[in-house]
Amino acid sequence: MSPTADAHRDRGTLAPATWTVPPLAATALSVGYRRRRRRRDTVVLAEQDLALPRGALTVLLGPNGSGKTTLLRTLVGMQPALAGTVALEGEPLERFSARERARRIAVVLTDPVDAGLLRVVDLVALGRHPRTRWDGRLTAQDHHVVAWALDAVGVGHLAHRPVPELSDGERQRVLIARALAQEPTVLLLDEPVAYVDVARRVDLLGLLRDLAHECGLSVLVTTHDVDLALRATDHVWLLMPDDEDGPARLRAGAPEDLALEGAVGAAFGTQTTTFDLTAGGFRTTSPPLARVRLHGTGAGAAWTERALRREGLDLADPGAPAAATVTVSEQPRRHWRLDAVEWSSDHDSLASLTATLRRLVPHLLTGAASPEDAQHHGLPQR
Amino acid sequence: MTLADAGLRPRGARRSLPPPASEPPAERARAPGHARVVVALIGLGALIAVGALASLALGSVRIPLAEVAAVLTGGEASREAWSTIVMDVRLPRTITAALAGAGLGVAGLGLQTLFRNPLAEPFVLGISAGASLGVAVVVLAVGTVGSTTLVAGLSALGSMGVASAAALGAGLVTALVLAVSRRVSSPATLLIIGLMVGYAVNALVTLLLQAGLGELSRVRAYIQWGFGSFDGTTWSQLQVLVPLVLVGLAVTWALTKALNALLLGDRYAASMGLAVRRTRTAIIGTSAVLAGAITAFCGPIAFIGIATPHLARGLLRTSDHRVLVPATALGGAVVGLGAGLVAGLPGSEQTLPLNAVTSLLGAPIVIMVLLRLRRSGQAVAA
Numbered sequence: 001m002s003p004t005a006d007a008h009r010d011r012g013t014l015a016p017a018t019w020t021v022p023p024l025a026a027t028a029l030s031v032g033y034r035r036r037r038r039r040r041d042t043v044v045l046a047e048q049d050l051a052l053p054r055g056a057l058t059v060l061l062g063p064n065g066s067g068k069t070t071l072l073r074t075l076v077g078m079q080p081a082l083a084g085t086v087a088l089e090g091e092p093l094e095r096f097s098a099r100e101r102a103r104r105i106a107v108v109l110t111d112p113v114d115a116g117l118l119r120v121v122d123l124v125a126l127g128r129h130p131r132t133r134w135d136g137r138l139t140a141q142d143h144h145v146v147a148w149a150l151d152a153v154g155v156g157h158l159a160h161r162p163v164p165e166l167s168d169g170e171r172q173r174v175l176i177a178r179a180l181a182q183e184p185t186v187l188l189l190d191e192p193v194a195y196v197d198v199a200r201r202v203d204l205l206g207l208l209r210d211l212a213h214e215c216g217l218s219v220l221v222t223t224h225d226v227d228l229a230l231r232a233t234d235h236v237w238l239l240m241p242d243d244e245d246g247p248a249r250l251r252a253g254a255p256e257d258l259a260l261e262g263a264v265g266a267a268f269g270t271q272t273t274t275f276d277l278t279a280g281g282f283r284t285t286s287p288p289l290a291r292v293r294l295h296g297t298g299a300g301a302a303w304t305e306r307a308l309r310r311e312g313l314d315l316a317d318p319g320a321p322a323a324a325t326v327t328v329s330e331q332p333r334r335h336w337r338l339d340a341v342e343w344s345s346d347h348d349s350l351a352s353l354t355a356t357l358r359r360l361v362p363h364l365l366t367g368a369a370s371p372e373d374a375q376h377h378g379l380p381q382r
Numbered sequence: 383m384t385l386a387d388a389g390l391r392p393r394g395a396r397r398s399l400p401p402p403a404s405e406p407p408a409e410r411a412r413a414p415g416h417a418r419v420v421v422a423l424i425g426l427g428a429l430i431a432v433g434a435l436a437s438l439a440l441g442s443v444r445i446p447l448a449e450v451a452a453v454l455t456g457g458e459a460s461r462e463a464w465s466t467i468v469m470d471v472r473l474p475r476t477i478t479a480a481l482a483g484a485g486l487g488v489a490g491l492g493l494q495t496l497f498r499n500p501l502a503e504p505f506v507l508g509i510s511a512g513a514s515l516g517v518a519v520v521v522l523a524v525g526t527v528g529s530t531t532l533v534a535g536l537s538a539l540g541s542m543g544v545a546s547a548a549a550l551g552a553g554l555v556t557a558l559v560l561a562v563s564r565r566v567s568s569p570a571t572l573l574i575i576g577l578m579v580g581y582a583v584n585a586l587v588t589l590l591l592q593a594g595l596g597e598l599s600r601v602r603a604y605i606q607w608g609f610g611s612f613d614g615t616t617w618s619q620l621q622v623l624v625p626l627v628l629v630g631l632a633v634t635w636a637l638t639k640a641l642n643a644l645l646l647g648d649r650y651a652a653s654m655g656l657a658v659r660r661t662r663t664a665i666i667g668t669s670a671v672l673a674g675a676i677t678a679f680c681g682p683i684a685f686i687g688i689a690t691p692h693l694a695r696g697l698l699r700t701s702d703h704r705v706l707v708p709a710t711a712l713g714g715a716v717v718g719l720g721a722g723l724v725a726g727l728p729g730s731e732q733t734l735p736l737n738a739v740t741s742l743l744g745a746p747i748v749i750m751v752l753l754r755l756r757r758s759g760q761a762v763a764a
Contacts (some may be wrong), residue, residue, distance in 0.1 A: 078649065102655030113649050114498065116701035118645065129654035131644050136704060178646075184655065349608030 021090040022051035023184045023218040024075060024105070029084035031067065031074045032247070041082055044070045046247035048084075050237070052186065052218045057209040059229040059255075060222040062239030063268050066248050068222040069110070071239070072190050075220070076105050088186070102130035106179035108189040113163075113175065120166070120174050121159040124149055127181030149180040154209060166197040181212070187211075189221045192248065193228065201225065205232040226268055230255045231281060240267040288314030289361050293320070296328025304328050304336065307350045311357055324360070326353065396432065419705045425731065430480060437476040438468055440728035459481040463486065471613075474620055475722065479612040482676045483718020485627040486683060486712040487667035488634045491710045494691050495641045495663045497569045502675030502688035507666065508555045508580035510682040511587070513674060514608070516551025517544055518587045519603050522594035524537070544607070545678035552674030554607030555579060560666055564659070569648065575639030609735035610681035612722040616648060623679050628734035630672035631711055684722070685740040689748045690714040696751035707744045 007064070029050065032043040046109060052058060062068045073079040077087055077093050086093040088104055096104070106127070115123050127149070128142045138146075153173040158166065164206030166174060171300045172192055179187055189208070193201040204223070204227060212219045220237075223229055229236055238251045238258050251263045258264050265275030273282045289312040294305060304326060305315060316322035324340035336347040340363075347353040391490065438450045445468065449459040453468040479577040483527040486504060499552075504510065520543060559576050566572045594600050640661045643651040652658050676683065695701065717740070725739040 076653065078652065097655075098652070098657060102653060105653075107650075107653045109649055109653070111649050112493035113646055113650070115645055117695060117699055118701050120704055122700070123646075126642055127654065129639065129656065132639065134636065134639065136642060360738060 018339060023054050023089060024050075024052040024220075024281075025087045026050040026075065027085050027087070029074065029086060030082040030247075031071050036081065036082075043082060045239070045250060048250050050075075050250070050252070052220055053235055054058055054218050055216040056213055056233040056234040057205070057212045057219045057221065057232075059110060059233040060237045060239065060265075061224070061226065061229045061264075062222075062248070063241060064226055065161055066239040066241045066267075068224075068239060070109075070192055072188055072220070073344035075379055076107055076188055077101060078107075092315075099130045100180060104184055105186045105188065106182040106184035107187075108172075108175045108179050110190050113171070115163040116204075118163050119159070120155065120161050120163055121146060121150065122173060123163050124177045124181050127178040130182060142276060144186040145183060146177075146181050151175040152211065153177045169197070169200045169204070173207075174195060176208075185216070185218060187217050187219045189219070191222055191224075193221075193223060193225060194359055200369050201228050202232055209234065214236040226275075226298075227281060227331065228373070230259060230264070238263055238267055283309065284312075286312070289321040290314075292357075293322035293325040294328070295325065298330070300330055300334050304350060304353075305352050308357075311354050311361070313357070313361075324357075384693070390761045391738045400494070406741065417710075418643065419698055419700075421478065423705075423709060426709065426716055429716045430712060430719065433716055433723065434476050434480065437479060437719050437723055437726075438472045440723060441467070441472060442729070442731050443467060444729065449529075462614065470617075474615045474617060475612050477620060478615045478623065478680065479718040479722035480681050480715040481624060481627040481718075482612060482712035483674050483686050483690070483716070483721070485630055485672040485714070486687040487694070487710040487714025487717070488631055488707060489672040490687030491691040491703070491706060492634055492641060492665045492688075493669050493687075495644050496662060497568070497573045498644075498647070499573060501688065502573060504669045505682065505687065506580065506582055507559050507669070509670050509673045510677055511580040511583035512551035512553070512555030513548035513677040514551070514587050515583050515590075516547035516549070516684060517607055518590045520544055520547040520553075520603055521607070522597075522600050545622070548678035548722070549674050551583075552670060552677060556666065556670035556674070557584060558662045560663055563571035563662060563666065565729055567648075569662075579652070607681045608737075610683040610740075611725070611733075612680055612718070612736065615679050617655070622645055623675055626671055626675040630668050630675075633664070633668045635707055637661070637668070638703040638707050641665075641707075645701055681736070683740060684737050685744050686714055686717055689744050690717055692748055693717075693751055696754070 018328050020157075027049055028047045029045070030043060030047055031045040032041055034041050041076075060068050060071065060208055070079065074081050077086065088096060088101065093101065118126075125142070125146045126139060128138060128146065129136070132138060132142060139329075147156070147159075149160055153176050155173045155177060156172060158170060158174070163171065163174065172195070176187075176189070177191070179189075192208075193204055196204060208219050208221060209232060211217050221233075233255055236251075236253060236255045238253075240249045240251060240263065242248055251258055251265075253261075259275070259277065259280065262277075265277070268282065269275055272284050272286060274285045275281075276283050292313045293316045294301060294308065296304060308315070308326070324338060324343075327337040327339070329335055329337065334348075336350070336353045338345050338347065338353060338360075340360060343360060345354065346357055404667060426428055436448065438454075439445050443464075445459070445464050449461075449464055450468055453459050453465050454473075459465045459468065490503040492498060493504060493507070496502070528547060558579060559572070562575050563572050566575065591601060591604065594604070620741050640651075640656055643654055643656045644658075644661070648658050651661075673687065690713050691706070691710050692707050694713050697713070698709055700706065721736060721740045721743070725731055725734045725736045
């Protein structure tokens with residue numbers, strides 16, 4: 001490691017001055033793949049300035065194929081940049097030896113890990129690699145850090161289990177523990193929640209966020225899970241693909257700002273889906289088959305609305321005409337009443353309600369898009 | 383952004399990532415497999431002692447252990463011939479068998495981990511094919527001036543000449559594979575290239591064999607070499623073989639940390655600060671020295687290189703090279719001594735081809751070990 005970087009680090013423990021130096025930053029960074037035979041390089045991201053915030057969780061969000069992994073690999077030096085520089089603690093990344101770099105940056109990759117007959121604790125101990133001497137002997141301090149890393153991600157009880165016996169979620173935590181065992185200041189994770197169920201995704205991101213806040217770690221996570229990114233992160237780097245196959249653009253900001261500014265919708269929207277700012281989720285943009293009036297409150301009404309939307313129906317605004325009316329009653333127990341002209345039925349489940357609606361829809365008028373027509377023909381026509 | 387972060391956070395300095403050790407975590411350091419490892423290593427050591435003594439005492443003539451001990455401690459046996467047999471035939475044979483087994487096993491272990499392929503061994507990279515070509519050229523093409531019998535044929539150029547040719551052939555093929563490895567990033571691709579080189583070189587050997595058909599004694603000499611044998615190494619040959627094998631074993635021992643890092647795959651290993659390409663060159667080079675030297679003096683011995691690492695993993699139930707390397711070395715020595723003993727057909731004047739013994743006896747044992755492992759799928763993953 002260069003003396004300057006060392007000086008930075010030593011001062012960093014005392015003087016807040018070094019807090020102005022981002023742990024990982026990029027200047028005019030162009031990311032992509034060099035093509036030997038083609039004339040043009042494949043540029044994923046062009047001339048981008050980046051600064052990873054210290055002690056915070058940042059999510060690198062982008063749709064499939066937008067270049068998240070490529071950017072992440074370039075930031076850790078696993079792939080050369082097309083142009084521009086990456087700086088680690090203010091020093092160009094190339095000035096660090098591989099070992100010194102590994103003491104500052106740890107990664108969790110999407111590469112499948114086939115650890116054979118290793119136990120969890122052995123695998124996590126591999127993370128001590130850049131800090132052990134030539135023969136890899138673990139000191140008491142090494143064992144201590146490994147135990148700490150296991151506990152930090154909540155898998156201390158799995159320490160002696162063979163790695164192949166773990167579930168996907170557990171394995172992901174173990175891989176994070178391995179990265180933590182490197183005692184990095186920067187932790188980069190590529191799609192860490194890809195094989196984890198929704199509830200555990202939130203847990204996992206919460207864990208990473210806690211680690212960032214409590215240990216001063218700078219964490220960067222790539223994902224295409226918009227909902228998760230909006231819900232559980234401090235900062236978002238949003239990769240917005242270019243429509244004409246050019247380099248993507250990157251917007252940085254708080255998740256809510258990016259949503260409000262429409263950037264999330266622009267990055268992820270497709271021809272048939274759009275980002276609903278009010279609901280904070282994506283929905284299809286195809287015109288509704290018909291509009292339905294919904295009476296009811298609480299969870300019953302909320303889930304009924306979801307069921308109706310799933311069937312391609314929209315809710316009628318108050319006072320506007322509707323082709324049918326659905327009433328959710330909670331007493332004596334939850335049931336649904338469906339009223340349309342020449343039709344009336346009671347249902348004890350949303351499955352039964354939607355099945356009936358599906359049969360009725362051809363008769364409900366699609367003209368609901370134009371209210372006058374709907375008012376005129378508000379009835380199922382046989 | 384980081385300034386704001388610094389201002390907002392009450393703590394001025396980064397908290398130390400793992401909190402300082404409160405107590406020495408002795409419990410986690412001591413693995414539950416620890417006792418198994420100790421017992422296994424001691425057991426293997428004992429087996430080597432037994433095998434070595436048996437190898438010294440048994441053969442076409444049975445020599446009492448007391449006499450063997452007398453000779454080894456610098457005394458004289460009660461019959462002068464026994465002293466000669468022990469010192470000039472059986473001791474070199476025993477040392478050769480133990481070292482060849484250890485060297486081939488450790489070379490196989492390194493390559494299996496490097497290529498993450500349970501079938502990798504020194505000879506799949508074409509190393510043995512190269513050695514065979516060298517020997518074939520010497521024995522078949524260059525000819526052995528004025529000699530017709532097998533023994534004379536080999537001794538005319540001197541067995542040292544055959545060994546040199548084998549080493550040269552192995553070295554050339556290894557150099558070729560290493561040159562290619564600089565341009566190839568995928569271990570699997572490199573493995574296939576090695577296989578292809580091996581096929582091509584073997585084809586050359588076949589051509590030489592066909593050309594040599596006119597002189598059947600030479601073909602027989604070549605085939606005899608191909609059977610493999612621990613017999614017939616002299617002290618002067620051991621002066622070359624012993625240092626080479628010991629250096630190879632020592633270098634592999636020094637590479638345990640790198641081998642462990644490679645368990646997670648090239649990318650993870652690189653992210654932890656390992657110089658992957660340099661390590662790859664070191665592992666291939668070491669394996670080539672080990673396998674090349676052993677093949678030069680003992681012929682192409684199949685099976686030990688591929689099987690011993692699996693036996694060691696099955697015995698120790700771990701993929702941790704810190705114990706696998708010594709266990710494979712010791713286990714290889716046991717296998718070498720055992721195979722040499724059986725091939726020598728104690729009590730008879732006959733001998734069996736070493737290659738037939740290693741494979742015929744060894745294959746069922748390895749299959750049994752693999753089947754007995756609950757997770758045999760993981761067990762073979764290097």
